[in-house]
Amino acid sequence: MIYQSYSAITTAAETACAPQLGVIAGTCNYHGVYMAVSTDGGATFTDYPVYINPDPTVGYGHQFVNVSVDSAGNVNSVYTDGHHVYYSFSSDYGKTWKGPFLVTTTSGTQIFPWSSAGDAGKLDVVYYQTPYYDGTNTPDNYPMSAAWTVGFAQNLNALTPRSSWSRQTASPINHFGGVCESGVTCTGNRDLFDDFGVAASPTPGSPRSSTATTSSTRTRQIRRAAT
Incomplete structure (x- = not known):
């Protein structure tokens, strides 16, 4: 199985207002999260909706948009609305x-998620986080008072809806100000780059060890929790 997650508009009519190249942002956005699934080694893919927000401006x-698969084949999709991080899961291969x-x-801002199952x-799940949030500006335009660190969240019962997460800060402050989320089309600050990840130790019988790596500082932060 091959999985590719992405966000997109949800109808052909939304091409007239979605913030894509050559189109001025209007009254809709990429409010759908999808998973493309291939069962033939990538020759063909079938797209399945993960979540479509009824508010087209989100x-x-x-x-x-990130994807990870656990050892039992359950698929996790992790994504952000530019303010908070969410996940959905599938137990039937997407x-x-x-x-x-x-x-x-529910406070502050958390963006750039990455996951490991x-x-x-x-x-x-790891992400960049700041206590700052004014309800108006996007992270691209945050003031220099916004101090960013790496956040780490772990759920040992993620297949149970609304189960609890343990959370902790996994780094000292590594950035102040705005964070551009537009990749190669960024015109503002891109000090944090886009290379962010987390990996879990596969060693059986030992405490679960997770390592978050950020390309801005090239440091690795390790946190442990019981299996």
């Missing part, structure tokens, strides 16, 4: 989904 087109469920807290229902 956008999930922030770097990046065909149907439950969620979205909030990964991060271990045993069945065990999910680690």
Whole structure:
């Protein structure tokens, strides 16, 4: 199985207002999260909706919509609306989904999620976080008072809807100000780059160890939790 996650508009009519190249942003956004699934080694793909927000102005087109698969074949989709991080999960190889469920807290801003799945229902997520949020500006335009760190969240029962997450800060402050989420089309600050990840130790019988790596500082932060 091959999985590719992405965000997009949800109808052909929305091409007239979506914020894509050559089109001025209007009254809709990339408010749909999808999973492309291939069962023939990538020769063909079938697209399945993960979550379509009924509010067309909400956008999930922030770097990046992420996918991870646990050892039992459950598929996790992790994404952000530019304010908070959410996840959905599928137990039938990406065909149907439950969620979205909030990964991060209800205060501040959390963006740039990346995930790693271990045993069945065990999910680690990292992201950049700041206590700052004014309800108006996007992270691209945050003031220099916005101090960013790496956040780490872990759920050992992710297949249970609305199950609890443990969260902790995994780094010192590594950036101040705006964070551009437009990749190669960024015109503002891109100090944090886009290369962000997390990996879980596969060693059986030992405490679960997760490593978050950021390309801005080239540092690795390790956090442990019971399996």
